[in-house]
Amino acid sequence: DAKTTQPNSMESNEEEPVHLPCNHSTISGTDYIHWYRQLPSQGPEYVIHGLTSNVNNRMASLAIAEDRKSSTLILHRATLRDAAVYYCILSPSGGSNYKLTFGKGTLLTVNP
């Protein structure tokens, strides 16, 4: 399975943009890139996913490099509620793509 690499932790200030990077140099052509986040004492929450093109939704934006070997989750204005562990996950198209593989993720701290 293709692997992802994320920084262990990042820090941001409230109301500023946050760019969370993810490297996935061994990604295959049919792997989707998913982002989930987990707030303390809660279950993971779906954030966004994409294949090749950049994606936007009400929570965040996903910028995917042209060679697809890396991607960035963008929170446009961080709030205290965005403090969580963010997971970048690759999921193949077809097959057992329901098996989400959670690594250690990036712990995002948001300062007031």
Added chain:
Amino acid sequence: NAGVMQNPRHLVRRRGQEARLRCSPMKGHSHVYWYRQLPEEGLKFMVYLQKENIIDESGMPKERFSAEFPKEGPSILRIQQVVRGDSAAYFCASSPLGGDNQPQHFGDGTRLSIL
């Protein structure tokens, strides 16, 4: 809109007892997934069920663990003769369709502690 509901939120059992964890998926979702999160680790897939069928149980230990998703009622993850190593947070997720990169909606988990 009720999300995925798991109960109990916390469960304490003594070694050798049985643990039953319940999961009610979101309304309209017929696909359920169970994950386990050991302390200081990421979530690991255990089992995928569709109504009345086990689709993939490759992540579930062969002994003592079982899962079901009956036609009526919640999905149940059952752990018999619990041991200390079963202490973990167990999360359930659901989706309206199976596979094909459907986002999974998670509950807030059951934290199982074994004395």
